[in-house]
Amino acid sequence: MRWKETDYAGWGRVLSAHGRMARPEKLAALKAVLAEAPAPAIGNRRSYNDAPLNSGGAVIDMTRLDRILSFDAQEGLLEAEAGIEIGEVARLFAPRGWLPTVMPGTGRATLGGCIAQDVHGKSHHQDGSFGQHVESVTLLQGERRVSASPTRNKGLFRATMGGLGQTGVILSAKIRLTPCPGTMVRVTESRAENWDEFIALLDRSTAPYVVGWIDATARGAAMGRGILEEGELSPTLEPWPKGARRVPLDAPSFALASPVVKLFNAAYYKRVPAEGRVRERPIADFFFPLDKIHDWNRLYGKRGFYQFQCVVPPGEVEALRAIMARIAESAMASPLAVLKRMGPGRAGLMSFPMEGYTLALDFPARKGAEALIRTLQQMALEAGGRLYLAKDALADGETIRAMYPEHGEWAAICERADPARALETDLTRRLGLRSTT
Amino acid sequence: MSETRSETWIILGATSSMARAFARLKAEQGARLLLAGRDMAELRRLAGDMRLRGASEAEALTFDARNPATFAPVIERAEAGGGMISAAIFVGSMPEQAVIDADPALIEGVVADSFTGPARFLQMLAPAMEARGGGTVVGVGSVAGDRGRLGNYVYGAAKAGFATYLSGLRNRLGREGVHVLTVKPGFVDTAMTWGLEGMFLVASPEAVAASIERAVAKRKNTLYTPFFWRWIMLIIRLIPEPLFKRLSI
Numbered sequence: 102m103r104w105k106e107t108d109y110a111g112w113g114r115v116l117s118a119h120g121r122m123a124r125p126e127k128l129a130a131l132k133a134v135l136a137e138a139p140a141p142a143i144g145n146r147r148s149y150n151d152a153p154l155n156s157g158g159a160v161i162d163m164t165r166l167d168r169i170l171s172f173d174a175q176e177g178l179l180e181a182e183a184g185i186e187i188g189e190v191a192r193l194f195a196p197r198g199w200l201p202t203v204m205p206g207t208g209r210a211t212l213g214g215c216i217a218q219d220v221h222g223k224s225h226h227q228d229g230s231f232g233q234h235v236e237s238v239t240l241l242q243g244e245r246r247v248s249a250s251p252t253r254n255k256g257l258f259r260a261t262m263g264g265l266g267q268t269g270v271i272l273s274a275k276i277r278l279t280p281c282p283g284t285m286v287r288v289t290e291s292r293a294e295n296w297d298e299f300i301a302l303l304d305r306s307t308a309p310y311v312v313g314w315i316d317a318t319a320r321g322a323a324m325g326r327g328i329l330e331e332g333e334l335s336p337t338l339e340p341w342p343k344g345a346r347r348v349p350l351d352a353p354s355f356a357l358a359s360p361v362v363k364l365f366n367a368a369y370y371k372r373v374p375a376e377g378r379v380r381e382r383p384i385a386d387f388f389f390p391l392d393k394i395h396d397w398n399r400l401y402g403k404r405g406f407y408q409f410q411c412v413v414p415p416g417e418v419e420a421l422r423a424i425m426a427r428i429a430e431s432a433m434a435s436p437l438a439v440l441k442r443m444g445p446g447r448a449g450l451m452s453f454p455m456e457g458y459t460l461a462l463d464f465p466a467r468k469g470a471e472a473l474i475r476t477l478q479q480m481a482l483e484a485g486g487r488l489y490l491a492k493d494a495l496a497d498g499e500t501i502r503a504m505y506p507e508h509g510e511w512a513a514i515c516e517r518a519d520p521a522r523a524l525e526t527d528l529t530r531r532l533g534l535r536s537t538t
Numbered sequence: 539m540s541e542t543r544s545e546t547w548i549i550l551g552a553t554s555s556m557a558r559a560f561a562r563l564k565a566e567q568g569a570r571l572l573l574a575g576r577d578m579a580e581l582r583r584l585a586g587d588m589r590l591r592g593a594s595e596a597e598a599l600t601f602d603a604r605n606p607a608t609f610a611p612v613i614e615r616a617e618a619g620g621g622m623i624s625a626a627i628f629v630g631s632m633p634e635q636a637v638i639d640a641d642p643a644l645i646e647g648v649v650a651d652s653f654t655g656p657a658r659f660l661q662m663l664a665p666a667m668e669a670r671g672g673g674t675v676v677g678v679g680s681v682a683g684d685r686g687r688l689g690n691y692v693y694g695a696a697k698a699g700f701a702t703y704l705s706g707l708r709n710r711l712g713r714e715g716v717h718v719l720t721v722k723p724g725f726v727d728t729a730m731t732w733g734l735e736g737m738f739l740v741a742s743p744e745a746v747a748a749s750i751e752r753a754v755a756k757r758k759n760t761l762y763t764p765f766f767w768r769w770i771m772l773i774i775r776l777i778p779e780p781l782f783k784r785l786s787i
Contacts, residue, residue: 105733126728128579165555172590193591
């Protein structure tokens with residue numbers, strides 16, 4: 102197997118690494134790589150941070166191991182190799198009546214990545230996290246092949262869901278799909294004029310898929326205004342939308358300067374009429390809105406960006422309001438800001454979800470952004486909340502361990518699965534996650 | 539069930555990423571696929587993937603360009619389908635020129651993989667295609683075949699031979715309604731080019747497969763993919779030999 106010496110980054114591009122990368126196209130090639138030098142596996146690097154990085158070391162790009170292995174059309178059970186993209190599964194199976202039960206905000210995330218981060222989607226309040234729909238997962242621990250499921254190798258399974266790839270190279274998994282009558286989503290959009298109304302709308306919603314866009318630049322009485330999107334699968338069948346547009350180069354820094362974002366957000370908010378509207382949109386457009394623009398992360402310019410995402414318990418809605426107000430004051434946020442309800446569902450020891458509300462925002466990497474995010478992290482911690490390890494690029498180990506009470510149990514299982522700690526990434530080293538003490 | 543039997547596509551060298559991408563396009567159209575190559579375990583995995591993506595049938599078959607005994611069984615399986623037969627040839631091997639310089643005996647293998655093996659196979663297949671009066675041959679060569687260069691002239695020579703063969707085959711089969719497309723990819727992001735120095739304007743296997751698919755539909759004779767390689771190679775071919783022999787491009 103040939104290695105490529107390369108620079109690579111997570112989706113936010115603010116953290117990057119230099120090292121060797123292998124990209125096996127055959128199972129035999131993957132085994133040869135692992136026999137030579139066990140290394141962490143990575144997918145499409147849609148985590149924003151250093152989760153898919155191994156500075157100075159090696160990584161294995163799994164994106165070419167993307168075969169579908171089996172499909173049970175009665176039960177909706179799909180088994181595939183880790184490199185397949187979740188949007189590809191949707192494209193292939195929605196016309197046949199099945200959709201991944203949990204889909205993250207980008208269809209470019211791989212099956213392996215969805216497991217390693219135990220991702221959530223717009224239906225988390227009713228469907229829980231991705232890992233809760235995994236029937237079994239097959240890992241390669243060096244040259245040893247191990248399977249785990251909620252009933253067999255239970256501990257290993259719980260350490261693998263949301264386990265950041267630390268329990269072995271995720272080779273393949275079997276997931277449960279959900280019945281899907283067509284290829285469209287019936288979307289109801291409503292305006293929320295301020296924070297209180299937004300929270301009330303979220304609490305009232307009974308739709309299966311719910312996501313809120315929040316105007317992170319609005320202040321005063323309009324603070325927390327935004328648009329709630331509620332979706333349900335529709336029986337309409339339309340052709341799947343074609344490929345994406347490209348961002349040809351890194352945008353200049355003024356593209357996301359505060360007045361530009363303010364103007365954009367105001368227009369985006371008013372695009373939905375005050376009385377709301379209902380329309381049918383393709384599944385791909387509703388679930389993966391940003392995938393229409395290939396490499397959209399380049400819009401943040403060369404220096405990249407941070408994404409802050411936290412979840413706080415239901416009783417801490419005031420703390421989240423304070424976080425939102427602090428962001429609005431800073432005038433540093435980008436147009437991409439999301440507010441959602443979260444249910445209690447989580448599949449692993451290190452899974453992000455907890456019952457409550459989750460807020461996610463992008464901040465271009467510029468002066469003051471790091472200090473602001475550190476403040477927000479502290480506020481989330483004090484509210485009994487949690488940061489998402491697919492996003493966080495700035496926290497310290499102590500903060501994260503305080504947010505993840507099952508961390509010790511997880512680290513102990515990883516230690517048995519990977520005693521040489523060959524699967525460590527920049528993320529696990531930065532946060533000292535593999536430390537069992 | 540269906541009135542017309544689905545078209546059979548023979549994919550030689552099916553485990554390569556370009557072949558895989560092309561076969562997936564055909565699978566989604568419901569074609570019957572014969573996936574031929576050397577790594578049977580891998581081919582079986584691939585056949586399963588193709589069936590689940592919509593192929594009416596997908597079968598893994600042994601094909602070794604250096605072993606002509608493996609050719610006839612593939613053709614037999616193609617004929618058993620009863621419908622039109624098409625073939626896409628993705629085989630080829632590219633040891634580094636320095637490795638060949640050190641061991642000239644390697645030339646035979648390179649020529650067998652990239653030229654004589656597939657040519658002999660197509661020669662055996664031609665009568666069946668003529669008899670059906672339709673179908674397409676997609677022969678994947680390389681821009682390396684357009685001019686012999688310091689870096690890979692043995693590989694280039696084999697691909698040039700294959701391209702000349704395909705042009706003659708087109709001349710023959712065109713009379714019977716069979717179309718022959720010569721594909722000349724530039725740099726494609728595959729295991730063959732992974733980590734090589736000096737790569738630029740690298741295309742994804744999916745983009746190349748989609749361009750092949752369009753060229754088949756339009757019955758193009760020669761496809762440079764991505765398209766700009768036609769112009770790059772035109773310039774390279776126009777450089778006068780006295781100058782060219784001193785260059786290291």
